[in-house]
Amino acid sequence: MKQDIEINTDDGVAKASLFRPDNGASAERGVILYMDAMGPRPSLYGMAQRLANSGYTVLLPDLFYRFGDYGPFNGNAFGDPASREAIMTMLRGTTQDMTKRDSAAFLDALTAAGAEGPVGTVGYCMGGGRALTAAAIYTDRIAAAASFHGGNLASDAEDSPHRLAADIKARVYVGVAGVDNSFPPEQSARLAEALRVGGVDHIIENYVGMAHGWTVPDHGVYDETGAERHWKRLLNLFGETLS
Template sequence: MMKQIEINAADGIATATIFRPDNGASAERGIIFYMDAMGPRQALYDMAQRLADSGYIVLLPDLFYRFGAYGPFDGTSFSDPTAREKIMTMLRGTTQEMTKRDGASFLDALTAAGATGTIGAVGYCMGGARALTAAAAYCDRITAAASFHGGNLASDAEDSPHRLAADIKGRVYIGVAGIDSSFPPEQSARLAEALRTGGVDHMIENYVGMAHGWTVSDHGVYDETGAERHWKRLLNLFEEALA
């Protein structure tokens, strides 16, 4: 069951969608679902609903709200030069710091929707880094965070999430595409060191044979077997850490 809402976010009104279990079951645990670079769409709605049906209230906000109307895009849009340029412009213009500031209003929206229990975060592609950043910035609220084919999780940038590892108090899971230029082996090693040094309960898992975007059904590289494996890991993480 989904419902469109508007959130008074850091820099304006952000559209978002709240998902609840389709069977009408009550839920108190909440999850922020950080989108990939193509924005909210049916493929992500289906994923958020599946997560909600496991017993959660899920919030899927539009991180590109500062740009007004755009798209629609999907997992194939990167192959179109015009769409790719627009997506990259919005991606570069939506900094980690912006998303960090938005986190307070996202958490408030979850609370208003009835998520008065524990909170988790999950992100895909660009959202993976946002989930980790949120876990550090709101460590008193977010008790588990997951990233799947997240890019630049441990880059040289000043706002790279690995620099915040010591602030994360919850459990972390990182699902890595087997070959991913946005998160090469050297970044994986750097992130692992930062998480371990920071005392974070974490797991970094390499999905051999999977490409960047393998979990999302409208990507050309979608892999059903790999996606189901990702669901098993994600649901297990939240079931244990948000209990």
């Protein structure tokens, strides 16, 4: 069941959607789903609902709320030059630090919705780094963090998530596209080293043959077999940690 809400943040009001199990069961375990660069839309709503139906209260916030109304975009929006430019403008203008601060309000929204226990985070594309960063900051709430085809998880940028690895107390899973220019092998190696040295319980798994975006149904590169493998890993992670 989907419920549209508004969340007050330090910078304004973020639109978001809460998802609860379709069978009406209460779900005290919470998850924040950090969107990809095309923003909240039917394909992500479906993913959030599938996760909710496994026994979670899921929050899907609009990370681009500072830009007001935009789109709508779909998974193939990067193929259109005008859409790509609009998306990149919002992506550049929504920093890791902004989402890091917003995540305090996101966690409060889950608590208000009845999810008062340990929280999981999962992010796709740009959301992957946000999920890991949140886990490093809100260690008292976030028990598991997952990234799928996340970009720039271990870049040279000052706000690269790998720099916070030593602060993460959550269990971490990173699903990597077989070929992904936004997360090349050298970054994967850097992230693995940072997590290992930081003492983080983690797995980095390479999905050979999958392209960036393979998990999201409205992407042209969507792969059903690879997506189901991702669901198995994600539900196992949360099932083992959010009890």
